Amino acid sequence: MSLWQRYRRHWQQYRADWLDKRIPPASQLRLDRHNLFIFPSRTGWIYLALCVAIFLLGSNYENNLVLALAYLLFSLFVVSIPYCHANLSGLHLEAVTPQAVCAGEPLRFQLRLHSGAQTRHDLQLTATGAVGEHLPALTDRDQLGVSFITGQRGWLRPGRLRLSSQWPLGLLECWTLLDLQQIGLVYPQPMLCDIQLQADDHAGAGTTNATAARQHGGMDEMQGLRPYRPGESLNQIAWKQVARGRGLVSKEFMTPVPAECWLELQKTPGVTLEERLSRLCYQVQQLAQQQVQYGLLLGPRRIAPGSGEAHQTACLTALALYENS
Secondary structure, three states, rough: OOOHHHHHHHHHHHHHHHHHHOOOOOOOOEEEOOOOOOEEEEEHHHHHHHHHHHHHHHHHHOOOOHHHHHHHHHHHHHHHHHHHHHHHHHHHEEEEEOOOOOOOOOEEEEEEOOOOOOOOOHHHHHOOOOOOEEEEEEEEEEEEEEEEEOOOOEEEEEOOEEEEOOOOOOOOEEEEEEEEEEEEEEEOOOOOOOOOEOOOOHHHOOOOOOOOEEEEEEEEEEEEEEOOOOOHHHHHHHHHHHHOOOOEEEEEEEEEEEEEEEEEEEOOOOHHHHHHHHHHHHHHHHHHHHOOOEEEEEEOOOEEOOOHHHHHOOOOOOHHOOOOO
């Protein structure tokens, strides 16, 4: 590690420790002079340089009108300082729990803003590596967020979010760095595949081998037609319907499934672990839509068969946080 890298790493750690003391992590926060910073913006620095140039020009030529212009411009800069600070001061912030998404989808972290009796202007929320959002005006309550493009499964921490404003003249920027203890969950990216159901002898005592009327996608009996999905086998295309001018449609086959079935990681086809987890994620979503009782086997971990949104969330969460031991 070079000297510059060590210095940069030391500075980042010092900055993070200082911010944790100055603005401690909390799910709710009220902005005031203790957690707000104000500094000239890029436009403000150019504006100050222009004021200095005009002042030097008026002093050199002893022109009172030019000096008065320099004083007037600088006075506007000074007067805008309390207005810029007051635009954010007193604003109440509250974290919103982010919804879990699949890898490849945007994960949005939101803040709930309470303005109080004052109208706020020009609110900008940004974060490193995220797409920020802008709110022109806030009169009472509203939400503002940042979106991260997810690349891999697991927990995603956004780091500190930067809330800023350059109102009223754009010469100064008032900002704060927020840690509202938000964390988002990213599921594996679903991968289109056939549902691979395992025998229910894993379930142990108390389970039944009876079959149910519920069905899932398979290759036994033709159930109907549906729009063609890119990447499907040409054998599934209903060519007779194509010849009649109905466009590309696929045959949909259905197979009876047990009343309680299992999805197992070790028996799921795939070259890599991430590919098998992605296939399982797709199968869990499909079985949940069909309201089938299904269980999940991830190595030593076992999730008993069930159905419903809570059961689906438990299975997807287990897939997202699975670690190959």
